[in-house]
Structures are given as structure tokens and as C-alpha cells.
Amino acid sequence: MLTVDTLNQYYGESHTLWDLDLDVPAGQCTCVMGRNGVGKTTLLKAIMGEVAISSGSIRYADDVELTRKRVEERSRLGIGYVPQGRQIFPLMTVEENLRTGLAARRDGKRSIPERVFELFPVLAEMKHRRGGDLSGGQQQQLAIGRALVIEPRLLILDEPGEGIQPNIVAQIGEVIRKLIDEDGLTVLLVEQKLPFARKYADRFVIMSRGRPVAKGDIGELSDRLIKEHLTV
Ligand SMILES: Nc1ncnc2c1ncn2[C@@H]1O[C@H](COP(=O)(O)OP(=O)(O)O)[C@@H](O)[C@H]1O
Ligand SMILES: [Mg+2]
Numbered sequence: 001m002l003t004v005d006t007l008n009q010y011y012g013e014s015h016t017l018w019d020l021d022l023d024v025p026a027g028q029c030t031c032v033m034g035r036n037g038v039g040k041t042t043l044l045k046a047i048m049g050e051v052a053i054s055s056g057s058i059r060y061a062d063d064v065e066l067t068r069k070r071v072e073e074r075s076r077l078g079i080g081y082v083p084q085g086r087q088i089f090p091l092m093t094v095e096e097n098l099r100t101g102l103a104a105r106r107d108g109k110r111s112i113p114e115r116v117f118e119l120f121p122v123l124a125e126m127k128h129r130r131g132g133d134l135s136g137g138q139q140q141q142l143a144i145g146r147a148l149v150i151e152p153r154l155l156i157l158d159e160p161g162e163g164i165q166p167n168i169v170a171q172i173g174e175v176i177r178k179l180i181d182e183d184g185l186t187v188l189l190v191e192q193k194l195p196f197a198r199k200y201a202d203r204f205v206i207m208s209r210g211r212p213v214a215k216g217d218i219g220e221l222s223d224r225l226i227k228e229h230l231t232v
Contacts, residue, residue: 001026001154001186002047007056009039009046009210016042018210020056024154029180029187031201031218033230039210040190041084044158047188048081049074061153075104080152084159084190086143090132094123097131097142101149115183116145119175137168144172148179155179156188161196169193173200194226206230 002024009017016039024030032040045051047058049071058066066074075081088097098112117124120141126134131142140160147155157176161169173196179185191197197204197218204221206214206229214225 001061002188003057003059004043004047005057005059007043007046007058008054009042009051010054011042011051016210017046017053020211022205022212024186024188025203026186027180027184028202029176029189029200030203030205031197032188032190032205032207033192033197034207035230035232038207040207041158042210043207044081044083044156044188044190047074047156048079072104075150075152076106078106078150078153080147080150080155082140082143082147082155082157082160084162086136086139088131088139088142088146090130092131093128094131094134094142095127098123098146098149101146104150106150112149113151115151116148119148119178120145135165135168137164140164140168140172144175152185154186154188158190159192160189161191161193169196176200192230194230197221 004020004022007017007020020043034040042051046053053067060066060077064077098116102110122138122141123145126138131139134142144160160172176187177200180187189201201218204215204218205212206225208229213229
């Protein structure tokens with residue numbers, strides 16, 4: 001579904017992503033892991049076009065080269081993105097927040113798909129509340145809901161469990177599985193929570209200093225790898 005090939009990225013003089021290769025197979029959840037500062041968020045931003053890259057290719061779906069596409073085009077191609085830290089609009093209502101996502105729909109449809117409320121009933125209950133009045137976990141669900149209004153084929157999430165109460169983290173994990181198993185989505189997830197990755201991901205990729213250093217089926221994520229690359 002997504003193939004990243006020899007990607008290099010710099011912030012000014014600082015070389016952040018190094019000859020990075022990544023394969024995200026269709027119909028699975030691939031979890032990118034690694035300590036703070038290794039470049040996980042930068043990788044996702046490069047895929048979405050939010051940071052400039054210096055070289056490499058990013059191919060999506062039936063061989064569409066993303067690096068030549070503008071940011072808005074990438075979401076229009078069916079890529080939903082939930083950035084780290086949620087970034088919802090606190091003064092807008094839940095419904096208004098969800099509607100902001102509709103602009104990126106290819107078909108011009110201007111209503112929020114019922115599936116979003118089915119997956120996150122709390123968003124229906126709180127439709128008229130302001131985003132800023134929601135709990136952190138509800139805001140995360142709103143951010144995911146907003147990414148889902150385009151009915152994406154690929155959903156990219158950056159640490160959805162960060163700073164959120166455990167029961168909502170579990171609900172988000174269940175939604176990720178439903179999206180894959182019932183709706184046929186592909187998921188690319190950045191998550192540092194080990195039990196979450198083990199329970200909901202199919203594959204892992206560990207990054208260190210801007211490049212992948214290990215990958216495999218989630219069952220192959222060994223204690224040695226965890227000790228070497230994930231624990232602080
Ligand atoms: N906008 C930026 N300008 C300069 N350096 C940045 C910027 N964003 C991130 N960095 C640096 O790039 C490196 C990778 O950051 P990031 O991709 O956020 O890592 P992660 O998500 O794995 O914690 C870090 O050293 C970070 O300080
Ligand atoms: Mg990050």
C-alpha cells in the first residue's frame with residue numbers, strides 16, 4: 001500500500017532521516033517504534049508532505065509517486081492523518097471539527113459518514129460541544145474521526161495513546177482493528193506503548209537515529225530488541 005525508498009530528510013543542516021526504506025503492506029497494521037527523537041514523526045510528516053525531503057521516493061497504492069504531489073492532494077488520494085498531539089480546533093464544536101475533514105473528499109460529498117459515529121458513539125453524543133471541552137481521550141477520538149470522514153484507504157496515526165486514559169486507548173485499538181478487519185483499511189501507526197503494539201499491530205518496524213534497524217511480524221518483537229531500542 002505504501003513503499004518508502006531511500007528517503008533522506010534534513011532540518012536545516014541536521015540530517016534526520018537517513019536512506020530510509022519502509023514497506024507498509026495492505027490490510028495490516030504496521031507499527032513504527034523507537035525512542036524519542038529518532039525521527040518517527042518526521043517520517044510521517046514526510047509521507048504527508050508536511051516536511052520537505054532531499055531525496056527518495058514514496059509510492060502509494062497503484063504506484064502513485066507521492067513526493068510529486070501537493071499536501072492536499074495526498075489526503076485527496078485517500079490518506080487520513082492523525083498528527084501527534086491531536087491538533088483539533090478547541091473553539092469549534094465536535095461536528096464542525098469533523099466537517100473540516102470533508103474538504104479533502106474526492107467525491108465532493110459534504111456529510112459526515114455515519115460510520116464515524118458508529119465507531120465513536122461519544123462523538124455523536126457530544127456533537128454540539130466545543131472540542132476544547134472534551135477530555136484528552138475524547139479529543140483523540142475526535143482527531144481520528146476527523147481523519148476518517150474522507151473514508152481513507154490508508155490511515156496514519158502518530159502516538160494515538162499518548163497521555164490518554166487506558167480504557168480509551170483500548171477503545172482506539174479496537175477501532176483500529178475494526179477499520180482493518182471490517183472496512184479493509186491499511187494502518188501505519190507510530191506507538192511506543194508495547195502492550196498496545198503487541199495487541200493491535202500485525203508488524204513492527206523499529207527506528208534508531210533516522211533509519212529502521214529491525215522489523216518483522218509483531219510476534220517476533222523480542223525482549224532483546226526492546227531492551228536495545230525501546231526502553232530508556
Ligand atoms: N521542526 C523541526 N526543526 C528542527 N528539528 C526538528 C524539528 N522537528 C523535529 N526535529 C528534530 O528531529 C529529530 C526527530 O524528531 P521527531 O521526528 O519528532 O522524532 P520522534 O517522533 O521519533 O520523537 C529530533 O532530533 C528533533 O529534535
Ligand atoms: Mg513523535
